Amino acid sequence: MLATDWYIIDNVDELDTPALVVYPDRVQYNINLLKTMIDDPSRLRPHVKTHKSIDAAGLMMQSGIKKFKCATIAEAEMLGMAGANDVLLAYQPTGPKLRRFVRLISAYPQTAYSCLVDNTATANAISKEAADTGINISVYIDLNVGMNRTGIIPGEEAIALYELCAALPGLVLKGLHAYDGHIHDADYSIRKKRSLESIKPVLKLVDDILAKGYPNPKVIAGGSPTFPILAKLKDIEVSPGTFAYWDRGYQQAFPEQAFQTAALMVARVVSLPDEGKICIDLGHKSVSAENELNKRVYFLNASELKFTGQSEEHLVADAGEGHHYKVGDILYGLPHHICPSVALYERAITIENKLVTGEWKTIARDRKITI
CATH class of the missing domain: 2.40.37.20 (D-serine dehydratase-like domain)
Incomplete structure (x- = not known):
């Protein structure tokens, strides 16, 4: 054959x-390859949106990956069930979703959960929910670096929001989040140029935050298309997701990433x-x-x-x-x-x-x- x-x-x-069929040996190959593409595997925070599976997450944890990113409460709970150490809900919880997120934090105490915030109203709502339930909620400021979907533009308003979140009771401010899903050029040189331009204002914001006397904020950035580029930068956590299963679209668009379907x-x-x-x-x-x-x-x-x-x-x-x-x-x-x-x-x-x-x-x- x-x-x-x-x-x-x-x-x-x-x-x-x-x-739907999955080939676990090829998933493991992809996990192993991912780890070779970065200097420190502790900077990996894979997104679970592709596989949505305890088993696939388990393979990653057995391979030493401890931090994850997700988009839904169900994905976050799946990771809690799997025993993940650190989970970012890359979504701004509002209304019933915020109340579900609070219940999630209480239900899986072994998992350190965090979420996103991009405006003062939500920051205040999360703070109130934390105070009402007697817990602390970890948050990242969501930055808009060109996706134009969610987030606040890096700059003075972002600093003001950062300062507010640092002061609000019940909030534990972890850092910054920037998703560049609008950058998916097939030409690697163009994609690299756009990616580095996109992350530049985020790094400037880090410097401005440090200049105000705050601790060094964590930065979580990128997805699969820009992963090889951002992985080469220091002190940034990166969040590829599709690598677990890969697909025809990414196979054709990003040949520099030799993941197996x-x-x-x-x-x-x-x-x-x-x-x-x-x-x-x-x-x-x-x-x-x-x-x-x-x-x-x-x-x-x-x-x-x-x-x-x-x-x-x-x-x-x-x-x-x-x-x-x-x-x-x-x-x-x-x-x-x-x-x-x-x-x-x-x-x-x-x-x-x-x-x-x-x-x-x-x-x-x-x-x-x-x-």
Whole structure:
């Protein structure tokens, strides 16, 4: 069997489709590679949005990674259940979410939780909630470095917010957070230039904070596209996430990151509707559909297929006249965007030594686990 056939499942007849499958040995390879790309693994704070799994987080913890980042209360609780040491909820909790976050802190005391804040009203609300419940809540100032989604522009207003959070009762001010998700140029030199320009005002803000006599703030920055760049800077925690499973989109866009694709959607041909056409059981409820039709999935063993339509449970492809496909044929699909694709499945089937061996529950795809 060719090395390129790493994805083949020998007992695939036991697997109903569509199915999300994960290859733990390749996930471990990606974790090991990640650690070689930075001078100090303690600066790693991986985002768990891709895998949403206790098992994948467990592999990272067994490999010495102790700090994590997440976007939802469920992801934060999943990490508490896994026994993570340090978890940043990279979100500003408001209303019921703030009350859930407080319950989370109490429910998992072995995990040091923190969250984001980017305005005075929220800072005061978090302070009040902390005072009312008799706890301390750790916060990071969320900075807008060009994503234009959340955060405050680095500068005088950010310093004023920093000073307020440092003074408010119940708040423990940890540092600064800057996500540069708008930087994803395929050209590495352009991406590097933009990334370094993006982080410059954050580092200036650190200097301004130190000049006012505050302790050195922690800085958490970046995602997968800028990880190799920010990893070379000192004293910054970096937060790649997609590396755990990788995908077709990042594989093509960022070849300088040699992570292995570690999760696939296994599908079957279910119908031959007319000459040259095949229908596959991989609708847009089974693979992320936010991209155009030809950038949703890439079949490793059927790369010549041209997609002509997709609905909730079906994907129609042009296979050409005289094609060899039959009903029941297995197709191994590499998604272009793995993160939302994983969220469509309640479990990932583990494949080891080319055999179905078990499953990893995608437990944090739920909006609520217990809290």
